[in-house]
Amino acid sequence: xxxxxxxxxxxxxxxPASEDEATLRALIAAGVDVVRLNFSHGTxxxxxxxLRRVREISHRLGxxxxxxxxxxxxxxxxxxLPTEPLSLKADETVILYPEDASPPKEADTKAxxxxxxxxxxxxxxxxxxxxxxxxxxxxxxxxxxxxxxxKVVLGGELRSHKGINFPGTPLDIPGFTAKDERxxxxxxxxxxxxxxxxxxxxxxxxxxxxxxxxxxxxERTDLPIIAKLExxxxxxNLHEIIHAAxxxxxxxxxxxxxxxxxxxxxxxxxxxxxxxHHAKLVITxxxxxxxxxxxxxPTRAEASDVANAVFDGTDAVMLSGETAVGDYPVEAxxxxxxxxxxxxxxxxxxxxxxxxxxxxxxDDARSLTRAxxxxxxxxxxxxxxxxxxxxxxxxxxxxxRPRVPxxxxxxxxxxxxxxxxxxxxxxxxxxxxxxxxxxxxxxEAALRATTPIEPGQQVVVISGFPVGAMRPPNFALLHTVxxxx
Ligand code: PEP
Numbered sequence: 001x002x003x004x005x006x007x008x009x010x011x012x013x014x015x016p017a018s019e020d021e022a023t024l025r026a027l028i029a030a031g032v033d034v035v036r037l038n039f040s041h042g043t044x045x046x047x048x049x050x051l052r053r054v055r056e057i058s059h060r061l062g063x064x065x066x067x068x069x070x071x072x073x074x075x076x077x078x079x080x081l082p083t084e085p086l087s088l089k090a091d092e093t094v095i096l097y098p099e100d101a102s103p104p105k106e107a108d109t110k111a112x113x114x115x116x117x118x119x120x121x122x123x124x125x126x127x128x129x130x131x132x133x134x135x136x137x138x139x140x141x142x143x144x145x146x147x148x149x150x151k152v153v154l155g156g157e158l159r160s161h162k163g164i165n166f167p168g169t170p171l172d173i174p175g176f177t178a179k180d181e182r183x184x185x186x187x188x189x190x191x192x193x194x195x196x197x198x199x200x201x202x203x204x205x206x207x208x209x210x211x212x213x214x215x216x217x218x219e220r221t222d223l224p225i226i227a228k229l230e231x232x233x234x235x236x237n238l239h240e241i242i243h244a245a246x247x248x249x250x251x252x253x254x255x256x257x258x259x260x261x262x263x264x265x266x267x268x269x270x271x272x273x274x275x276x277h278h279a280k281l282v283i284t285x286x287x288x289x290x291x292x293x294x295x296x297x298p299t300r301a302e303a304s305d306v307a308n309a310v311f312d313g314t315d316a317v318m319l320s321g322e323t324a325v326g327d328y329p330v331e332a333x334x335x336x337x338x339x340x341x342x343x344x345x346x347x348x349x350x351x352x353x354x355x356x357x358x359x360x361x362x363d364d365a366r367s368l369t370r371a372x373x374x375x376x377x378x379x380x381x382x383x384x385x386x387x388x389x390x391x392x393x394x395x396x397x398x399x400x401r402p403r404v405p406x407x408x409x410x411x412x413x414x415x416x417x418x419x420x421x422x423x424x425x426x427x428x429x430x431x432x433x434x435x436x437x438x439x440x441x442x443x444e445a446a447l448r449a450t451t452p453i454e455p456g457q458q459v460v461v462i463s464g465f466p467v468g469a470m471r472p473p474n475f476a477l478l479h480t481v482x483x484x485x
Contacts, residue, residue, distance in 0.1 A: 005405050007347075007424040008309075008340045009033040009316040010333060011068065011283055014050050015041065015324025024050070025057050026330045027323065028065055031337040033420045034316060035065060037192070038324065039183045040072040051190050064420040064427040066194060068226070069187040071180040071209075073198025074173045076164045078131065079113030085157035086110060088136055092152050096129070096138075101146035114164060120145040122169055128153075132162040134257040165257045170233065175205035181212060188217040193224070193417045196249060200227040202237045203244035210244075222390065224418060226281065230254035235267055242274055247281025247421075249318070272312045273352070279366075279399040281421055284309040285318035289335060293326040298335055306336060307343035311350045315398070315423040353401055365396050368462055368473045373402040376460045379478060382453065383407055385443040386473075387433065387463035391415040393473045397462070398422040407446050409433070426450070434468030440479060447481065457481045 011034040012018065012027055024035075035054050037047045051067055058065040079099035088094060088110065095104040098120070099113035116122075120143050123129065129138040129150060136158060138150035175197070187195060197209050206227050214221050224246035227234070230253070234241060242248060250271050256264045268284060275282035288306050289298045309317050317340065322332040343350075376384050385407045386394045394408035406424045410416050411432040419427040428446050433439040443461060447453055458480050465475035 005426075006031065006337060006341050007344055007405075008314060009421055009423065010336055010340070011036050011285070011316050011318040011421075012323040012329075012333060013038055013070075013318070013320045015321075017325050017327070018323045018329045019046070019050050019053075021053055021057075023329060024053050025061075027333055028054075028057050028061060028063060030330050030333040032323075032333055033065060034068050036068045036070055036196075036318065037187075038070050038320075039180075039187075040070075040075065041324075044183075044186050047186075048190055051192070058417075064416050064429075066417050066420045067192045068194045068196055068421075069183070069192040070196040070228075071183055071198055072177070073180060073228070074171070074175060074177055075198065076114065076116045076166075076171075078158065078160055078162045078164060079115050081113070081158070081160045085159045086112065087157050088152045088155045090152055090155045092155075093141065094138065094150055094152060096123070096148040096150060097146050104147050112158070116164070118171075118173065120148060122166055122171060123148040123150075124169075127169060128167055130165040130167060130257055131158055132156070133253060134165070163254075163257075165254070167258050168232075175199060175201060176208045176212065180209075184209070184212060185216050188213065188220055188223070193414065194226055194247070194421065195223060196226040196228055197245075198228045198251075199231055199254070200229065200241055200245075201231050201233040203240040206241060206244040224281070224421075226283065229267075229271055230258065232258050235270070238271065238274055242278050242280050245280065247283065247315075248275050249283040249285050250314075251285050253286040253320070268309070269312055269352075272309075272314050276313050276399060279396055281315050281395075282313075283316045283318055283421075284312070284314040286320055288317055288319065289322050289332050292328050292332045292335065293321045296328050296331055298332075298339075303335075303339050306339040310340055310343040310347070311352055313352050313401075316421060348403070363472070364474045365393050365472045368476060369393065369396040369400045372397065372460045372462050372476055373400040375476065375478060376402050376404050379458055379460075381458045381460050381478075382451070382481070383447060383459050385409065385439075385446075385459055385461045387439060387461075387467075388415065388419075388473075389470055391419050393462065394419050394425050394427075395422055398424050407443065409439070409442050409446070432468070436467055436477070439463060439467065443479065444481060453481050455482065 012032040013036040094110045096112045098117045123140045127140045136156045137154035141149045226247040227245040228249045228251040230251035250268045323329040383405045388394045397406050409428045416427045416429040419425045430442045461477040462473050464471035
């Protein structure tokens with residue numbers, strides 16, 4: 001197929017650098033498939049305004065865009081510092097304390113308030129405390145409740161509300177906070193297309209959010225839940241989390257603070273392989289084009305990182321600060337698009353194709369999508385067309401990783417939008433088709449609108465039969481364009 005088609009999808013995080021109408025339109029036109037609303041920042045009013053803008057632009061451009069709500073989760077942060085920034089020097093002693101407790105009395109020791117009442121229980125002598133994504137490091141000396149005395153190992157400038165990590169210390173705090181609950185209720189009301197859950201440790205953390213959705217919005221229990229993998233415990237429980245969630249995110253920022261950085265590439269490969277094996281969505285996130293926050297060109301290492309995520313088999317790659325607060329948000333998307341397309345041109349040579357699990361998901365849909373891939377390759381077709389209500393057939397087709405684009409036709413708006421997250425899928429919203437002839441008319445119209453069709457070109461069409469009975473797919477057709485009834 002000779003039109004501009006990228007299989008791996010691009011997720012862009014919103015922020016002050018991208019939320020205005022013109023930039024948002026330019027980002028979507030440049031290739032953004034998923035807009036991420038980060039609920040660690042911003043007000044509900046701001047998020048609602050961005051969501052409205054995304055819907056309008058998506059409608060105007062005729063391009064499916066999913067909105068991903070990212071819940072903050074139990075992130076521990078520095079409280080409000082009396083002076084900004086607080087400069088920490090190697091070897092000096094500082095005192096951390098819960099912001100609700102009284103500050104230490106020593107006037108000559110730097111004090112750091114923390115928004116975590118359990119701090120004195122969790123900190124232990126000899127333990128490491130990382131501040132601001134690991135840019136600053138402390139070692140705990142003594143705990144004299146409520147004050148934790150620590151030595152600065154890696155100094156730097158500390159600002160209010162920066163994140164704190166206690167690597168290697170299991171934290172007994174609820175994964176789904178009161179703020180997450182309020183934010184989720186808001187997201188459900190606004191009609192987000194998927195929700196990401198931060199700091200997931202086990203399948204129970206995913207189940208808790210699914211339960212909350214069932215209570216708050218029983219009609220939206222199929223909302224995809226994406227588990228963010230950023231705690232070491234999550235890697236130990238990877239299998240059960242992947243089973244419980246609809247997708248996962250390789251959240252390399254926090255993961256690389258909790259684990260030594262050299263473990264991150266291996267974790268990425270394990271996560272992507274297992275997610276693909278179980279036909280679940282996988283997003284690779286954080287610092288992909290980090291230097292483009294302040295520069296118009298990425299480093300060569302970043303270009304390699306994006307390409308290698310493509311070869312690892314990710315469904316989507318994500319931009320965070322690059323689009324949220326960067327100086328070059330649109331350039332970052334264009335660069336990501338270019339790197340992904342170049343890598344995809346070499347996917348058969350270097351790409352890693354994980355086979356889908358062969359036992360649990362052995363049903364008609366899985367077998368039919370695999371057969372469709374073989375047929376598509378054997379006959380060198382222009383595309384595969386999938387008719388789907390819930391999106392499941394399109395997801396399985398995507399996970400079979402065919403070498404041709406997947407057009408997914410659905411009358412359901414929510415399915416249309418959420419399918420924009422999946423590898424290779426071009427979502428199409430069409431009125432319900434209850435005859436094969438109507439289906440073929442939809443397929444031909446979509447193909448002709450996208451690419452010049454050559455006489456005799458074929459397309460594989462899969463759907464449920466009888467057509468219109470809304471059953472899982474059991475029907476594959478090798479259609480020659482122009483021969484519609
Ligand atoms: C991460 O830690 O990589 C991540 C995606 O989480 P957040 O940006 O929400 O901190």
